[in-house]
Amino acid sequence: MPTWTQEQVLALAPDASSVAAGRKLASPAPWSSIGVTETPAAVWGLCAGSGKNPYATVVDLSGPAYSCTCPSRKFPCKHALGLLLIWAAGQVPAADAPADFAATWLDARAARAQKAPAAAPDPEAAARRAEQRADRVAGGVADLRRWLRDQLAAGLAGADRAGYRPYEQVAARLVDAQAPGLADMVRRLPSVAASGDGWPGRLLDELAMLHVLVEAHDRIGALPTELAAVVRRRIGQPTRTEDVLATPPVRDTWVVLSQTDRVDGRLTVRRVHLHGRATGRDVAVVSFAAAAGQPLDASLVVGTELDADVHTYPGDPLRALVGTRHSDAVTATAAPAAVGLADVAAVWSATLEADPWASTVPVVAGPVTVGTDGQRWWLTDGTDAHAPVAAGVEPWGLLAVSGGRPVTVAADRTATGLAPRAAWTTEGLVAL
Structure with a gap:
């Protein structure tokens, strides 16, 4: 199994404090009995702590999954992060077999993974579950319809100061109704309300698309097959x-x-x-x-x-x-192939034709430069095509890494414009 990079290890950290604590343990000094094997794919070690006995730390690299005798409730704990950082630095010796304390946990984990033979499917039970889910979703959709009407009756004034709580309560009810897709759309609303100048129009657009989705769900039996599948997915029907x-x-x-x-x-x-x-x-x-x-x-x-x-x-x-x-x-040493902004617009249009509720499309555009007309930021590609920078996105990072020169950008095309996420410069790929 290839050794992970430091970035891969730190991406596992549950929070910033765990990153800092893990880095402090990323030295062989407090560790003993450390080792790594490819089969099973695991790394382990004993870390000296404040108590008499060292903490026994094991990481199943195929999961990943973690075990540590420390009292932390974070997963992975700082000991697991520190051990993985040592391994990422190439400072953990290979072993023929795991240490006894590691083998005990790994064997128990493997035993639990052996599932009993699956029972034969029960079509009647599956049909009952599907019917119950459909009833719950229908109830959640009906609740959302009433809520949407209340929003329009009350008006949008003050929505930019309402915060997340009112929307989270509605989203929680939709999750309970097994409509997580609708819940996700509701949870996006407060960020739209806080997106700066022009937010009332953008918020009204989002509410309108929610209303259209609710109406489409009620008429799903009359929709074309492909559009009906899109509606089910947007409501939140799971895909295995x-x-x-x-x-x-x-x-x-x-x-x-x-x-x-x-x-x-x-x-x-x-x-x-x-x-x-x-x-x-x-x-x-x-x-x-x-x-x-x-x-x-x-x-x-x-x-x-x-x-x-x-x-x-x-x-x-x-x-x-x-x-x-x-x-x-x-x-990656070479920039990806990019398309012009006119092609980006065509991709966005085609996406909306197939899925009117699409909110984000990944694109690679370039070479583009960023500028402003005094009111908002724009991307241009040297042709007549141009695209606004997405609402709420400040392109200072792109300006800094490009120095005003044309660059290729990886971006998300959204309803309000392009949101640059990374740029390919003479120094390679730079995250924004």
Whole structure:
């Protein structure tokens, strides 16, 4: 198994204080009995602490999963982070087999992973569950319709100062009604209300699209098949991972261009932009951490590229999962192929034609320069085409790394413009 980079290790940290504490333990001095094996893929060690006995720390690298005898409730704890940082620095010796304390935990973990034979599916029970879910979703949609009417009756004045709580209460009810897609759209509303000049119009647009989705759900039986599938997905009908991986793979050399993390209620959401060198396709890999301290996927490191199979979600060609990896990731040394801003506009239009509720499309545009007309920021590409910088986004980082010169940018095309996430400069890829 290839050694992780320091960036991959630190991406696992549950918070900034854990990063700082882990770095303090990233030295062999307090450690003993450390080692690493490929089979099982694990690293372990004993770390001296304030007590009589050292803390026994084990990391299952295939998970990753963590075990430590320290009292911390964070996962991974500072000892696991420190141990992984030592391993990332190449300072953990290879071993023939795990130490006894590590083997005990690894064996118990492997035993728990052996599942009992799956029971034969019960079609009647599955039908009952589907009917119950449909009833709950219908109730949540009805509640949302009433809430939308209340918003218009009361007016939008003061929405930019209302904060997140009123929206979070509505979103929580939608989650309970098994409509997480609607909940996600509601949770975006306060950021729209706080997006600066022109926010009332943008907020009204978002509320209108929610209303259209509610109406579409009520008429789903009369919609074309593909549009009905989009509505179900936007409401929040889950897609199983195995169903995604069953779709035809797209093998390419995929460049990892950007990573964006955001807190969405109780979820932390990570969105990684991949660009295929041969296909020119741009997709997003989205992962979630459902609990405080739960690590996010750190296997895709910005600035690297890898030969891999990518599987797109049924009915959503912009969202993907990485399947078989045919090579280890290496540093990307060449800029990805970019398209002009006119082509970006065409991609956005085609996306909205298929999915009117699409909010973000990953693109690679360039070479572009950034400037202002005194009222808002714009990107231009030397032709008649231009695109506004997305509302709420300040392009100071792009100005700094480009120095005013044309650069290729990895960006998200949104309803209000382009949000640059990274730029390819003479120094390589720079996150913004």
